[in-house]
Amino acid sequence: MTLQALKRFLCLGCGFLYDEALGLPEHGIAPGTRWADIPDDWVCPDCGTPKHRFEMVELPYAVSAPALSRHPV
Amino acid sequence: MHSSFVLRASERGYNHFLSTGEASSYVGGQPDATVTRHSSFNFGPYQAGRAGFGRLRVFGDEVFSGSGCGYNIHRHHNFIICAFVLEGQLTHVNTVGNIDQLTRGDFYAFSAGSGGKHCELNLPGDDANILYLWILPNQLLLPPTYERGHYDAIASRNRITPLVGTADGALRVSQEAKVSRLTTDAAGIFEYIPHSAANGVYVFVIDGAIACNDTPLARRDSCGLWGQERVVLAAGEEPVDVLIFESAP
Numbered sequence: 193m194t195l196q197a198l199k200r201f202l203c204l205g206c207g208f209l210y211d212e213a214l215g216l217p218e219h220g221i222a223p224g225t226r227w228a229d230i231p232d233d234w235v236c237p238d239c240g241t242p243k244h245r246f247e248m249v250e251l252p253y254a255v256s257a258p259a260l261s262r263h264p265v
Numbered sequence: 266m267h268s269s270f271v272l273r274a275s276e277r278g279y280n281h282f283l284s285t286g287e288a289s290s291y292v293g294g295q296p297d298a299t300v301t302r303h304s305s306f307n308f309g310p311y312q313a314g315r316a317g318f319g320r321l322r323v324f325g326d327e328v329f330s331g332s333g334c335g336y337n338i339h340r341h342h343n344f345i346i347c348a349f350v351l352e353g354q355l356t357h358v359n360t361v362g363n364i365d366q367l368t369r370g371d372f373y374a375f376s377a378g379s380g381g382k383h384c385e386l387n388l389p390g391d392d393a394n395i396l397y398l399w400i401l402p403n404q405l406l407l408p409p410t411y412e413r414g415h416y417d418a419i420a421s422r423n424r425i426t427p428l429v430g431t432a433d434g435a436l437r438v439s440q441e442a443k444v445s446r447l448t449t450d451a452a453g454i455f456e457y458i459p460h461s462a463a464n465g466v467y468v469f470v471i472d473g474a475i476a477c478n479d480t481p482l483a484r485r486d487s488c489g490l491w492g493q494e495r496v497v498l499a500a501g502e503e504p505v506d507v508l509i510f511e512s513a514p
Binding site: 205 | 307308309312316322339340341342343344377378379399401402403404405406407408
């Protein structure tokens, strides 16, 4: 079994970012939680957009990004 | 997302909703104020169309009808939100620290980056028609920024004028994307040369009619083109107003 790289997903309703590496501990999602393991009825915590309207993005963090959000690629 | 297409005005997504309620756009005006939104690409309740164009995800042709109509303050991340005021007046408030009033010809680029809120309002009550473009950034969680510009349709007539991109006077954004505009008052052939033939060019007719690479486009029609070394816009005697968006694949 190969370990797939952790991925990032962007909300198409507002731009909210879900990073598998970081999870959303403040919303009960532990760091390392795969997108596929988040329930289908989960919605964007900022704008309520449903999970299926997120898009996977392969974008780096800005150098200036808040330290807590940065994670080695 | 990289095949060419023609999208007629009537084929766009259509949403018409009261400027009230939870997704509130009603702030302080008439309770029967409404937002009319035509979407070129999938957005919100409209999901029957294309996902986007290159780095562009949202192209909304919106009308705020009624005093106080618009979008109450709400949060964004990452997207570079550009607004182009076609008619009426737009009051824009954001958490970068701007309270701005924009009228016909004015435009802004609000990069939400690591997080920012904004409010979009039509205060006077005459219909405000605004084009909203949401562009993906090339990096996540950039510092939020706001910049505004003005397009002078008279002084800039009969030439393609860059509004967003790397040209002098254009607003810079953190993406390989450009927005230009062409307003004519005489017949002519205008060539748009993309930075690279690998880029896509999305042509949207604000007013009038034009032929784009020989495809006739009427008011609010649009077309998306890929793999072109040049895009030829043929304008007739009647005035025409066109927005041109270019994006990396």
